[in-house]
Amino acid sequence: xxxxxxxMRIIMELGAAIRRSIDRSQVDHDPGDAAQMLDAAVGEATxxxxxxxxxxxxxxxxxxxxxSGTDPAVxxxxxxxxxxxxxxxxxxxxxxxxxxxTQQALxxxxxxxxxxxxxxGSPEAIEGFLVEDGEK
Numbered sequence: 001x002x003x004x005x006x007x008m009r010i011i012m013e014l015g016a017a018i019r020r021s022i023d024r025s026q027v028d029h030d031p032g033d034a035a036q037m038l039d040a041a042v043g044e045a046t047x048x049x050x051x052x053x054x055x056x057x058x059x060x061x062x063x064x065x066x067x068s069g070t071d072p073a074v075x076x077x078x079x080x081x082x083x084x085x086x087x088x089x090x091x092x093x094x095x096x097x098x099x100x101x102t103q104q105a106l107x108x109x110x111x112x113x114x115x116x117x118x119x120x121g122s123p124e125a126i127e128g129f130l131v132e133d134g135e136k
Contacts, residue, residue: 007073010045014077015130017041018084022123025088032092035101038085042078046070058103062111075112079105080129083121 017037025034043050048068056064065075082105090098102118109116119125 007071010071010074011077014041014045014074014081015133018077018081018126018130021084021088022127025091026123030092031088032094035085035088035092035098038081038088039101042081042085045074045078045081054101054104056104058100058107061104062108065108066111072112075108076114076116079109079112079114079116080120080126081105082108083116083118084123084126086118087121087123 018041021034021037021041024037025031039050039054043053046053046065046068047070048064053061053064065078070078082101086098086101086105088098089095089101102121105121106116106118108114120129
């Protein structure tokens with residue numbers, strides 16, 4: 001029971017961070033800050049050093065998450081957060097970091113069996129996911 005409540009709290013916090021980042025990008029027109037907000041949220045959700053985790057190559061990041069015991073229920077949110085961060089970094093002018101985040105997201109998705117593409121990182125797709133997942 002405690003573990004389930006803990007997982008739900010992590011998922012809710014990550015979902016809230018995603019929504020705040022979308023607002024930051026769309027309302028405040030600050031995609032760079034929105035991307036950094038997502039990076040911080042991913043670090044908190046995985047309970048790993050976010051800076052160290054997000055500096056890993058795509059082929060390494062999923063392995064580290066699996067070895068560290070990141071719950072599979074959280075990983076789809078992590079993937080979608082990284083896909084969105086990738087878009088925001090690119091919009092903010094950092095194409096290399098944007099591409100890295102996208103590749104990291106897709107590597108994690110493949111490792112955990114999530115059927116995601118770059119298109120799943122659009123704000124509209126993510127909002128749809130959050131609404132649909134909230135109804136489950």
